[in-house]
Amino acid sequence: MTDQMTRITLARRPEGTPVPEDFGLKKGPLPEVSKGEMLVEVQTLSLDPYMRGRMNAVKSYAAATEIGDTMPGQGVGRVIASQVDGFAEGDIVVGATGWASHAVLPGDGAFKWDKAAPPSTALGVLGMPGFTAWTGLREYGxxxxxxxxxxxxxxxxxxxxxxxxxxxxxxxxxxxxxxxxxxxxxxxxxxxxxxxxxxxxxxxxxxxxxxxxxxxxxxxxxxxxxxxxxxxxxxxxxxxxxxxxxxxxxxxxxxxxxxxxxxxxxxxxxxxxxxxxxxxxxFDHWDDYPDFVEKLAPKVAAGDIAYLEDVTEGLENAPQAFIAMLSGGNTGKTLIKVS
Ligand SMILES: NC(=O)c1ccc[n+]([C@@H]2O[C@H](COP(=O)([O-])OP(=O)(O)OC[C@H]3O[C@@H](n4cnc5c(N)ncnc54)[C@H](OP(=O)(O)O)[C@@H]3O)[C@@H](O)[C@H]2O)c1
CATH class of the missing domain: 3.40.50.720 (NAD(P)-binding Rossmann-like Domain)
Known part of the structure; x- marks a missing residue:
């Protein structure tokens, strides 16, 4: 097992369309885990359009990413050390890992993925984007x-x-x-x-x-x-x-x-x-997420709801995949296979 972690940072604020130089790649030792936290080896990272907004220093519904900070995002990964009751080594969890090979997640900032549908679907069709569609169509459509x-x-x-x-x-x-x-x-x-x-x-x-x-x-x-x-x-x-x-x-x-x-x-x-x-x-509707997964996961697992994933290998390729997605270079949910 490696004792190093890699992360992609915001190197500078983009002017217009982001370019690769707006991102940095940093390596460092694996973080320590304290009581109430778990260390996760990220397997799949989600790239989403909202991340473009976080690169700007403007007030919005969520705080801007600071220069030098890890780019924010959701990931799916395997727990490799846990000091959280109810989470054990080997569990597959979903949480705000950021664009990183490893992440420390608090117990209340992650949930286990135990559905029949593959874990990557927790980032797309059964994750934030799918939930957005389900909620928005009912409530506002x-x-x-x-x-x-x-x-x-x-x-x-x-x-x-x-x-x-x-x-x-x-x-x-x-x-x-x-x-x-x-x-x-x-x-x-x-x-x-x-x-x-x-x-x-x-x-x-x-x-x-x-x-x-x-x-x-x-x-x-x-x-x-x-x-x-x-x-x-x-x-x-x-x-x-x-x-x-x-x-x-x-x-x-x-x-x-x-x-x-x-x-x-x-x-x-x-x-x-x-x-x-x-x-x-x-984000205003998260309380309904468990209901959404409960109802839709069996349909996805049964093939009654179709989905497409666009997977790029390697965390170091995340900036390029993100830039491409913003102008339609993706076909389906943009994911990075991290490990
Ligand atoms: N309100 C919320 O809480 C919430 C939550 C999730 C997502 N969203 C928003 O929902 C939208 C879709 O998200 P997603 O994750 O499903 O994205 P996505 O479809 O995976 O990727 C973005 C797509 O936008 C299209 N696009 C880019 N520039 C365009 C342009 N100038 N004109 C027309 N189409 C353009 C491209 O598709 P084509 O190649 O087909 O044009 C591109 O593939 C985004 O605006 C995202 O920010 C909002």
Whole structure:
């Protein structure tokens, strides 16, 4: 067993889209474990879009990562030393490991993974992204059979789960995805009724025409994952009393390119169509997570809910995989195989 740990740090704050030099790689001795803590050897690390926000020194719903600190994130790993009652060496646990080969987790900051579905699913389809989809659709999408839902980043862990849940609730589901292959996956693997390739429709009006064709009865739920061109194209297609759960705006995470002020158009649509627009952050809903896992884990294990994982080998490759994900280089849940 190694006595060294490796971690990826924030070396400096990115200007716009992150580059590899924004990250550092540090090695050091394995940390000591005190009473109430366990040492975990990380097996799989989750890379998520929200981490881009943590790289900025701005006040948000969570604290910014400090320069030199380990990049934050959730991981799955094996307990190699424990001073926590109820956790033993060899247990597979999920917790906030950060981008690191090893992590010290407090007993109340980790949970055991004992489901039939593989441990990596605790980071994607059965983890924070899947839970976000399940919660947001019920609470803020309020789907009704016969309605139409549109979602971008449709083959990612949030989008794929939203699409499958909405489809099983009897909605027409329309995916927006980057590239022909992702559009094919959206329809063939995740059961979307139609898919629109945002890369093939460079401007907003072409995007709107393609979406209008895919949504002959208009749009009742626009699940907001990306903002940008997709939002601008969807807004005029919204039906009266439509719902827009705002889950993410990844197109703007590294800065806004367009200087055109779209706020008046958006506000006018919200008013005249009496839309319900709800921002939400999944951290406010954690109490419901055990219920979600209990209900969905058997379906995932049985293959009734499809998911895709995009696994990169090696912690040292995490920055590159993260940068690629932000612009659509991933196909499915972005994971790093650490050990
Ligand atoms: N509110 C919350 O609590 C919460 C929780 C989890 C996730 N989220 C948000 O949910 C969204 C999806 O998360 P995820 O983990 O499922 O991500 P993901 O799909 O694995 O990865 C992000 C995807 O966004 C798409 N994308 C990037 N730039 C885009 C652009 N300019 N226009 C259109 N699409 C673009 C790309 O897919 P294509 O190649 O298909 O375009 C990319 O693969 C993110 O915005 C994330 O921040 C929010």
């Amino acid at each position: 309020r789907p009704k059979a016969g309605e139409t839902l549109v979602i971008a980043a449709a083959t990612g862990p949030v989008g794929a789960m939203v699409g499958q849940l909405a489809k099983s609730a009897g909605l027409r589901t329309v995916a927006v995805a980057g590239g022909a292959e992702k559009c094919r996956l959206a329809v063939e693997k995740f059961g979307f009724d139609a898919a629109v390739d945002h890369r093939a429709h460079a401007d907003e009006s072409a995007m709107r025409s393609a979406l209008a064709e895919a949504c002959p009865d208009g749009v009742d739920i626009y699940w907001e994952n990306v903002g940008g061109k997709v939002l601008a194209a969807v807004m005029p297609l919204m039906n009266d009393h439509g719902r827009i759960p705002i889950c993410g705006t990844i197109a703007w995470y590294s800065g806004v390119n367009s200087t055109e002020d779209r706020l008046p158009m958006a506000w006018r649509n919200i008013l005249t169509k009496r839309l319900s627009v709800n921002g939400f952050i999944i």
